[in-house]
Amino acid sequence: MLLETGFGKSYACSRFSAGSGTALIDCPETTGFEITIVWEVFVLKDKNCGYCMKNELLDGFGIYVQDLPASVLVLFKEQSHPGRCIVASKEHVSEISDMTEEEAAAFIKDVRHVAKAVHKAFNPDKVNYGAYGDTAGHCHVHIVPKYKDGFEWGGIFQMNPEKKFLTDDEYKEVIAKLKAAL
């Protein structure tokens, strides 16, 4: 982001965490001079993003399950891999490297937490993890349970095989199992 100083100069700076506070920045053009800035940043949202808005954009491929401390948990509607779900960052940020260390650690902690729940609820032989999002702009990790001799075992999971969708009641049952294991 660019920080406007209000007197004709702006400086590139890394994004701040959601919240508020003060910080000092160095001004390269002025020797020994620092500016105290005050910021107030809310959680970043993009109205064109399903993970942010949890609206029909999300309904196209997933079902919102619940918020976690640093993320949003979504069941992937395509269930060729029973229990497949997505952990998406709470903020509209594209890269793990754009998060602070603390934010990234909190996000990965949620990924781990959900993976443990998937193991417990669905008993897969392996969980695959996929973080792509070339066009999403919103960091998310696919958590894909794999079963020995099952669909795509030993290979790379497809982004969306579009083979297996469930009834509303079946989705409710899968979500209940997942939530009970969280």
Ligand SMILES: [Zn+2]
């Ligand atoms: Zn988003």
